[in-house]
Amino acid sequence: MSSRPSAPKSSETALWRPSRDEVSGLVEWSAFFAAWGFRGHWPAIADDPEQRDEALKLFRDAQDELARLEPDIRCVAAVLPANAVGEDVEIYASEARDEARERFCFLRMQRVRADGGPLYSLSDFVAPKSSGIPDWIGLFEVSVFGGTEAAAEARSRGDEYSALLRQLLFDRLAEAAAEWTHRKTMSDLWGIGDGGPAVGIRPAPGYPACPDHTEKAKIWSLLEVERNVGAKLTENYAISPVSSVCGLMFAHPKSTYFGIGKIGRDQLADYASRKGWTLDEARRWLAPSLDEE
Amino acid sequence: MKKSEAWAALEEADSSRVLVLDGAMGTMIQRHGLTEADYNDGRFEASVPLKGNNELLSLTRPDVILSIHRAYLEAGADIVETNTFNANRISQRDYGQEGRVAELNLAAAKLARQAVDEAMAKDPSRRRFVAGSMGPTNQTASMSPRVEDPGFRAVDFDALEEAFREQARALLEGGADILLVETAFDALNVKAALCAIRSVCAERGELVPIMVSGTISDASGRLLTGPTLEALYASVRHAEIYGIGLNCALGASAMRPHVETLARIAECRVSAHPNAGLPNQFGQYDQDAKGMRAELESFVDRRLVNVLGGCCGTDPTFIREIADLVRGRKPREVPKLPERTLLAGTDVLEISERSNFVNVGERTNVSGSAKFRKLIEQENYAEALGIAALQVENGARVIDVNLDDGLIDSVAVMRKFLNLLASEPSVAAVPWMIDSSRWEVLEAGVKCVQGKPIVNSISLKEGEEVFRKRALRLRELGCAMVVMAFDEKGQATTYDRRVEIISRQWKILTEELGIPGTELFFDANILTVATGMPEHDRYALDFIETARWIKANCPGAHVVGGVSNVSFAFRGNNPLREAMHSVFLYHAIAAGMDCGIVNAGQLRPYDQIEPELRERLEDVVLCRRPDAAERLVEIAESVKNSAQAESAAASPEWRTKGACERLATSLVMGVDRYVAEDMPEVLAELKTPLAVIEGPLMEGMNRVGELFGAGKMFLPQVVKSARVMKAAVEILNPLLAESAKKSVSAGKIVLATVKGDVHDIGKNIVSVVLACNGYEVVDLGVMTPPERILEAAVAEKADAVALSGLITPSLDEMRVVAERMEEAGLKIPLLVGGATTSKLHTALRLAPAYPSGVVAQTADASRMPGVLKSLLHPVTGEAARRALLEEQAAAREKRSANGPAAKVPLDEARRRKFEGEWN
Structure with missing residues (x-):
């Protein structure tokens, strides 16, 4: 089987403000219950005699609370021309592809795989520049505003339970909005699929497939996140407001989530030179991917 | 065993007056400003500094110790304690001096003896006594120092017994009249000491007076390992002790209600030697002798004690005041209480003529329950513990544990299971029945039990000699016993045979061996x-x-x-x-x-x-x-066929109970609508807002903490309970004095999400869970720079700092905080948590940055209170911190021994990239 990247319908930056009810159907409840210390998946939790009673009570409270929340959901996304150069992915200013306006840097797995499977890098899911085949990459950022204030309001009344409930619901809404945005981007911008579950993956910088949090800054500049959404990055690249998600979208039909794991010193040096970092800077930002000597 | 001469003299002395025990040894030694050379004049080989190992001074600076004894005798002490609190091989191991234990005790006892003999020569009108001080060691046999492994024990009964035996033998040889098992925080340690002392007495052919003195660790009135004072008394009553009492941890006024309890229940003398009030922030005692005397007056007025003295912070001026206070005053009268059976877990179970039928839960028996056997075979101890807990919930007042099965290593599994049971508060509360047909299993089992258990069973099956021997051994170990109607000819099946066997057993056990009837449970088959x-x-x-x-x-x-x-x-x-x-x-x-x-x-x-x-x-x-x-x-x-499944409908019955119970139940159930309604009644009943907090609220929160810790309550319930607590405290707060607020706190924790990180759900959950466990939380919020954390830790005099963070760069921020804490000279524990934290990272990166303190990582909020409690505990905290440091050192070693995982070189990895198959 072979794949031919498909051209997007639009490479404009899109802004969306979905309502609470548009995204709440996409809330992944298992994570919500895990945060409260329940074991297993929702709705299987509701069949577990040990957990059922408390889980159902919590679910009811969560539904009631959700119905009262007034989240301000803001999403930004774009599908941009891109090609891979080694583990980097260049983003081009136009379809002429003669000027790279940005360059995402990814890592590659270096673990010994007994199954002989591939040693992935996210760049593998984008057609290499050398192939001459045009490809694209999607970017998005979503933030749900109002959560911090809603939690603080409950907390000021001494109601820690509602405060935590609200915080967790806002987090879940942000994840649901990310799913919503992924689907919307694929169908409305990229023209792949019908708005149902999206083809491909949407990994986030700072997480296993691309552990370097600093790559988020590139999303910020390409999507003008601060202007379009109002979300900011802290000095350590956490997003404020806290109920936010950003990521990259890859449409390759065989793209898959994976974890980089630990990398060798050779790749540390290689990555540092690609990022223009000293080795010490690279060590700091990639610490979790390094063997702790 | 015949009683020693000192015993008779003691009884004569205490019949008309309150005996005065001396004050602190450590406090006095500190004032001499001794240096390493005083502790080690070259005679000890040591890899660590010996300064602070006060027991060595009996050899190197006998003049100092002698002068302290003399000063206390001069001040009016009737009993002086030898300088041997830590002179046991378990504690001395920290200094590498475990080989010197006998020598230290002998020398110390001789010094005290000399001082007492001199005082008697000067003034023969009144007998003075030497009490051999036996501290608890620095290990507990009833609790695991490892939060993650509750079945683990750093020390066991046999090791403790051996250590105490060595100490007791030398103390008596050196001339001690009394042995004082003091500052006890674990009833099992005490039982080992009693066993050791009695066996040494048996060697010497006379029983010396033994005093047991416990230390209460918190407002619940329990020892560290859980027993109430009633339970402690039940566990030691068998050993014919001279007295029971309390020392350390509390000042006189805080100790009084607990001394009252002992005065009410103890059929022997009662002693108290409290600290000079509570320590200030520098660990020093501010109360003066007059102040302590004022607080002790009611002890004497109400005739609560037979022996009175001082512990930490007291000196001869205090003892002089105490001697003056008790002069001419009547001692406590030892009450004659009705005959009764006392059993105990961490709570006591009294069985008397008036008490109801005692049902013993039978489901934790491998031969009676297929389900339980399967769980044990699969080593699924968590669920097996659940079976035990369910029985208690269903009303069992004692739990029978039987692990006799051909396929099971019953001795090892009995130990393991009982050690785990001890960590299950609801089950640990009730007495246990150790059940086996094999003697070695019974003996191994009872050595794991800190309360007073029943052993099931002994019989005449193997003849009278074995029967006698076992009965005596069980008595020594402090067990009640099931005696089965079985003899050399077999099991009794008729009335006549039952009566024949039981009369014979009764005669041997009571008339010949002197075991009280109340200790016997006849199983008539x-x-x-x-x-x-x-x-x-x-x-x-x-x-x-x-x-x-x-x-x-x-x-x-x-x-x-x-x-x-x-x-x-x-x-x-x-x-x-x-x-x-x-x-x-x-x-x-x-x-x-x-x-x-x-x-x-x-x-x-x-x-x-x-x-x-x-x-x-x-x-x-x-x-x-x-x-x-x-x-x-x-x-x-x-x-x-007609049997109907019974439905266990939840009962709203709790609303009909007393106001305090209703308030506690509201808390446990997380229902806030009745709090305002119940509070006036509770306040009227308990008088002060502090009593409400320390009573029903604390009790409710303890129950919540226990249930959550045991996995029986879910986080939403805990958070709701916290909400109820908050509502209750808000009602009480305006009525509450500042000082009272402080006294109910388990400790102050500075909590923050680190710099550059905004994630605070985990932090907020920790805050709630800590508050539920009585900690005061200073929450600094998110994106907190290290300077602010340090500032708050110092300004708030925090007992610990806890950091949260979700993103990976936060790990680095945590290290920065650890380094700053080291620079600032702090020693308080640092706790870290959050999705990216790990035990390994903590051992490799964080702990080495803060060598003066300790850094602990907890996987989830529910573990935080347990970790904090163990690290901050005044007695065992040191051991817990050390255990953690050792664990982390081992993790580092293992890591460096294993080296990094094998990796594919980058160019090779590139060749093995995923092929997109573009065309």
């Missing part, structure tokens, strides 16, 4: 009826008649039996069996049976059994007609 064999027809009736005989002829003794045997013929028909058990018990209890091994969840009230069934059951049990069994079999099937 409940055997199966309605088997179709006419010779079995009288089995139940004969048991009932035997019970009547035992009650009439063996005063104090109990009648026990395994109830489910009686209905064994109806296996598979549980409704009928349950009804039969009820009928059998109804008649057996009336005849005197007061203890039964039953399935506590499955007893039906006698009067709810349908009349026809009840009549036919009674015909069988009481052997009223020859065709009784047939007539029961006739209706057996229909009983089974």
Whole structure:
């Protein structure tokens, strides 16, 4: 089987403000219950005699609370021309592809795989520049505003339970909005699929497939996140407001989530030179991917 | 054993006055400003500094120790304590001086002896005594220092007994009159000490007076490892102790209610040697001698004590005041209490004439419960513990534990299971019945139990000699015992044989061996009826008649039996069996049976059994007609079919209870709507807002903490409980003095999400969980720079700092905070948590950055209070911190030994990239 990247319908930056009810159907409840210390998946939790009673009570409270929340959901996304150069992915200013306006840097797995499977890098899911085949990459950022204030309001009344409930619901809404945005981007911008579950993956910088949090800054500049959404990055690249998600979208039909794991010193040096970092800077930002000597 | 001469002299002295015990040794030594050279004049080989190992001074600076004894005698002490608190091989191991233990104790006892003899020569009018001080060691046999591994023990009974034996022997040889087992935080450590002391006394042919003095660790009035004072007393009562008391941890006024408890229950002398108030922030004691005297006045006025002295922070000026205070005053009168049986887990269970039938949970028995056996075989201890807990929930007042199975290493599994049971608060609370047909399992089992257990069982099966030996050993170990009606010829099946065997056993145990009847539980063999064999027809009736005989002829003794045997013929028909058990018990209890091994969840009230069934059951049990069994079999099937599943409807009944209980229950259930309604009544009952917090609120929160810690409560419930707590405290706050607010705090924790990170859900959950456990939380919010954390830790005099962070760069921020804490000279624990934190990272990166303190990582919020409690504990905190450091050192070593995981070189990895198959 072979794949031919498909051209997007639009490479404009899109802004969306979905309502609470548009995204709440996409809330992944298992994570919500895990945060409260329940074991297993929702709705299987509701069949577990040990957990059922408390889980159902919590679910009811969560539904009631959700119905009262007034989240301000803001999403930004774009599908941009891109090609891979080694583990980097260049983003081009136009379809002429003669000027790279940005360059995402990814890592590659270096673990010994007994199954002989591939040693992935996210760049593998984008057609290499050398192939001459045009490809694209999607970017998005979503933030749900109002959560911090809603939690603080409950907390000021001494109601820690509602405060935590609200915080967790806002987090879940942000994840649901990310799913919503992924689907919307694929169908409305990229023209792949019908708005149902999206083809491909949407990994986030700072997480296993691309552990370097600093790559988020590139999303910020390409999507003008601060202007379009109002979300900011802290000095350590956490997003404020806290109920936010950003990521990259890859449409390759065989793209898959994976974890980089630990990398060798050779790749540390290689990555540092690609990022223009000293080795010490690279060590700091990639610490979790390094063997702790 | 005959009592020593000192015992008689002590009794004579204490009959008319309160004896004065001396004050602190450590406080006095500190004032001499000694240096390493004073501690080690070159005679000790040591890899660590010995300064602070006060016991060595008995050899290197005997002049200092002697002068301290003299000063206390001069001040009016009747009893001086030897300088041997830590002179045992377990504590001395920290200094590498475990080989010197005998020498240290001998020298110390001789010094105290010399001082006492001099004082007596000067003034022979009044006898003075030497008490050999025996501290608890720095290890506990009832708790794990590792939060993650509750079944682990750093020390066991045998090691403790050996260490105490060595110490006791040398103390007595050096001239100690009394042995004082003090600052006890674990009843099992105490039992090991008592066993050791009594065996040394047996060697010497005379029993010396033994005093036991416990230390209460918090407002709940319990020792660190859980026992109440009543439970502690139950656990040591067997050892013919001279006195029981309290010392350390509390000042006099805080100690008084607990001394009152002891004064009420102890059938021996009561002692108290409190600290000079509570320590200030620098660990020093501000109370002066007059202040302490004022607080002690009520001890004497109310005749609560026989022996009174001082602990940390007291010196001869205090002892002079105490001697003056008690002069001419009457001591406590040792009460004569009615004969009763005391059993204990961490709570006491008293069985007397007036008490109800005691049901013993039978489901933690591998031969009785297939489910339990399977769990044990699969080493699924968590669920096996759940079975034990369920029985307690269902009303079992004692838990029977039997692990006899050919395929199980019963000794090892018994130890393991009991150690784990000890970590389950609801089950640890009740007494345990250690059940095995193998002696070595019984002995290993009781050595893991800090309360007072029952052993099941001994009999005459292997003859009188073995019987005597075992009974005596169980008595030494402080156990009540089940005595089975079994002799050399076999099991008693008739009334006559039962009476024959039991009278013989009774005679040996009580008349010959001197064991009180209250310690004995006769198992007169409940055997199966309605088997179709006419010779079995009288089995139940004969048991009932035997019970009547035992009650009439063996005063104090109990009648026990395994109830489910009686209905064994109806296996598979549980409704009928349950009804039969009820009928059998109804008649057996009336005849005197007061203890039964039953399935506590499955007893039906006698009067709810349908009349026809009840009549036919009674015909069988009481052997009223020859065709009784047939007539029961006739209706057996229909009983089974008509049995309805019982629904356990939740009862709103708690609203009818007392106001305090209602408030505590509101808390546990997380219901806030009744708090305002109940509070005025609670306040009227308890008088002060502080009493409300320390009483029902604290109790409710403790229950919540325990349930959550045991995985029986979910986080939403805990958070709701916290909400109720907050609502209650808000009502009380305006009425509460500042000082009172402080006194109910378990410690102050500075909590923050680190710089550059905004994630605070985990932090907020920790904050709630800590508040539930009595900690005061100073929450600095998110994106907190290290300077602010340090500032707050110092300004708030925090007991610990806890950091949260979700993103990976936060790990680095945590390291920065650890480094800053080191630079600032802090020593308080640092706790970290959050999705990216790990035990390994903590060991490799964080702990080495803060060598003066300790850094602990917890996987989830529910573990935080346990970790904090163990790290901050005044007595065992040091051991817990050390255990953590060792664990982390081991992790680092293992890491460096294993080296990094193998990796593919980058160019090779590139060749093995995923092929996109573009075209």
